[in-house]
Amino acid sequence: MSARDLFDLTGKTALVTGSSGGLGLAMARGLAEAGTAVILNGRDEAKLAAAAQALAAAGHQVTTSSFDVSDEAAIMAAFDGFDRAGTNIDILVNNAGIQLRKPMVDLAADEWRRVIETNLTSAFMVGREAARRMIARGQGGKIINIGSLTSEVARATVAPYTAAKGGIKQLTRSMAAEWAVHGIQANAIGPGYIVTDMNKALVEDAKFDAWVRGRTPSGRWGMPDDLIGVAVFLASPASAYVNGQIIYVDGGMLAVL
Numbered sequence: 702m703s704a705r706d707l708f709d710l711t712g713k714t715a716l717v718t719g720s721s722g723g724l725g726l727a728m729a730r731g732l733a734e735a736g737t738a739v740i741l742n743g744r745d746e747a748k749l750a751a752a753a754q755a756l757a758a759a760g761h762q763v764t765t766s767s768f769d770v771s772d773e774a775a776i777m778a779a780f781d782g783f784d785r786a787g788t789n790i791d792i793l794v795n796n797a798g799i800q801l802r803k804p805m806v807d808l809a810a811d812e813w814r815r816v817i818e819t820n821l822t823s824a825f826m827v828g829r830e831a832a833r834r835m836i837a838r839g840q841g842g843k844i845i846n847i848g849s850l851t852s853e854v855a856r857a858t859v860a861p862y863t864a865a866k867g868g869i870k871q872l873t874r875s876m877a878a879e880w881a882v883h884g885i886q887a888n889a890i891g892p893g894y895i896v897t898d899m900n901k902a903l904v905e906d907a908k909f910d911a912w913v914r915g916r917t918p919s920g921r922w923g924m925p926d927d928l929i930g931v932a933v934f935l936a937s938p939a940s941a942y943v944n945g946q947i948i949y950v951d952g953g954m955l956a957v958l
């Protein structure tokens with residue numbers, strides 16, 4: 702296979718959760734540019750429709766599927782809908798996530814559960830539904846889970862997020878261990894500090910902004926497009942023998958933390 706073909710995703714279909722904005726939308730656009738049809742997901746249907754319209758206007762094949770990734774029944778219903786429409790998911794990006802900044806002593810168990818369910822249990826549930834169908838179809842598939850720097854290190858006030866993202870790393874390894882025999886590869890991406898709505902308050906906080914720039918060897922925040930190269934690589938034949946890994950896209954921050 703030529704190097705060009707290694708990154709060609711023509712004819713594939715990718716479901717990217719949490720892709721009405723931020724990193725998910727950038728990765729969905731990158732996958733579409735590499736040739737996939739993309740299914741965008743999120744809870745806010747208006748936001749989702751606007752994102753889909755932007756990709757369609759650029760000539761990409763795009764549909765939407767609005768469901769809450771922490772709701773098992775909604776996930777099952779969405780996948781039943783894909784089955785009815787004859788849509789096969791070749792590439793799944795488990796990207797949807799939320800952040801909650803609160804000292805642990807003030808944290809309610811329900812808040813803990815909400816973050817774990819949205820950031821970790823969701824990847825298991827959506828991954829399971831995708832894998833069941835990939836296994837039945839017998840043509841393998843690619844699963845990309847979105848971790849974080851906090852898959853590796855901890856910081857104060859984000860305990861459930863850190864626990865969930867640490868879990869993403871081990872869930873990815875479990876998926877690889879269990880599903881490689883079916884030709885399914887599961888890998889993860891660990892973004893550093895990236896400018897998105899999730900980090901709006903931090904970007905606008907001069908002290909925090911200076912800390913990020915000072916502690917990142919690249920000297921800047923990441924942008925959503927910085928994720929595209931690794932996402933396309935992990936979705937493509939180029940990563941055929943890469944499995945169970947987490948690749949950090951952090952401007953070098955982990956190397957010096």
Ligand code: NDP
Nearest residue numbers: 719721722723724743744745769770798849895897898899
């Ligand atoms: P944003 O807040 O910008 O976007 C989050 C996306 O997820 C939106 O499309 C949102 O749409 C969707 N979403 C949130 N909750 C749910 C849900 N329950 N079900 C379905 N969709 C949902 O976040 P980012 O783009 O910054 O983050 C994307 C991923 O990257 C997350 O997993 C995050 O933890 C991770 N990450 C981000 C970093 C960063 O610096 N930005 C760093 C490390 C990791 P809607 O609200 O309409 O549902």
